[in-house]
Amino acid sequence: xxxxxxxxxxxxxxxxxxxxxxxxxxxxxxxxxxxxxxxxxxxxxxxxxxxxxxxxxxxxxxxxxxxxxxxxxxxxxxxxxxxxxxxxxxxxxxxxxxxxxxxxxxxxxxxxxx
Numbered sequence: 312x313x314x315x316x317x318x319x320x321x322x323x324x325x326x327x328x329x330x331x332x333x334x335x336x337x338x339x340x341x342x343x344x345x346x347x348x349x350x351x352x353x354x355x356x357x358x359x360x361x362x363x364x365x366x367x368x369x370x371x372x373x374x375x376x377x378x379x380x381x382x383x384x385x386x387x388x389x390x391x392x393x394x395x396x397x398x399x400x401x402x403x404x405x406x407x408x409x410x411x412x413x414x415x416x417x418x419x420x421x422x423x424x425x
Contacts, residue, residue: 360400361407367391368408369415380419383412 319327325341332339354362371387372380388408392401 358407360404361411364388364392364396364401364404364408365411367395379423380416382416383408 328341329339368383368388368391371384371391373382373384375381388405389401392404396404
């Protein structure tokens with residue numbers, strides 16, 4: 312599982328798409344974008360176990376003194392994951408779960424700053 316780079320703002324995305332369109336020889340206007348677009352998320356089969364675990368435990372957070380999420384409560388993760396999956400399958404998904412957790416925390420911090 313890989314993590315993504317910095318999150319683009321809408322203006323940055325629009326500028327990038329305009330530049331890419333011009334490089335290909337056509338014009339693009341952000342107004343051409345449909346207003347209501349259902350986001351699509353594709354999950355590679357090898358990442359599905361970690362995503363399924365994330366879906367079960369993403370409400371189980373430890374918080375810092377200011378009430379911000381600081382990391383998953385791994386006692387709860389082991390309890391919930393072990394209950395539904397068993398230790399072997401849980402152990403196989405834990406490294407990928409940590410990647411998801413760290414990326415989620417990074418995105419939360421980015422959204423707090425902007």
